[in-house]
Amino acid sequence: MWIYEKKLQYPVKIKNPNARLASLIIDALGGPDGELGAATRYLNQRFTMPKGKIIGTLTDIGNEELGHAEMVGSIIYQLTRNLTPEQIKAGGLDKYYIGHGAGVYPCAASGEPFSAMAISSKGDPLSDLNEDLAAEQKARVTYDNILRLSDDPDVNDVIRFLRQREIVHYQRFGEAMRSLTE
């Protein structure tokens, strides 16, 4: 089960709204390599894992990814506060706005809604852990891409934190996979 803790894993304090950035960063919530998919992937794969070390790793990383989904949602919320219709149109957020207003809706930057088709749970430890290693790298690349396109220091500070976590998760999943052959 879960208990909510009323804080973010890392603080999100964005001064300037930015429709364009919001329309891109939504990918890190609901895109194919986003945080919602990460949490869903790990928390479902763990049921059939053969070793306590691997179940623990998937449980704790999956749990952390839920916190990251909350952080990305916070970024979107803060970037879309008090936007004018002109800013929404100029920032290319108009297509999103028509369906969702300033609500936080998990979708890719392309507008494709979040889909569990982007994740896998095969009931096979080697297959699942290899997927997890790739998923962490793909999430890291998405954050790298965001950092190339964003010049907002408040946003980039948080994105760098999230990017760094993917590297740590990759490391832990590698160790979890090696424990299969111990």
Add this chain to the structure above:
Amino acid sequence: MNRDELMNRIHALSFAMTEAQLFLDTHPECRDALTYFREKRDELDNAMTEYQNKYGPLFADMTVGDKWSWVDGPWPWQSGGKED
């Protein structure tokens, strides 16, 4: 410590625990990591108690006083912004 300083300390300690916890998941026999985790947990316990007594609950069941302050803001995403 004021509210922001105390929350920064909670963020730091709780992050240290998360890191140690993930490491321990794949290194459960590491005594150094276990000691580190417990030290941080004790420091975090103290910081959390101080914060929740002064500024409101971080967990619903830590609500103190004669009012259900769990629903009082700010919620974690309601900071930053020009109006703050």
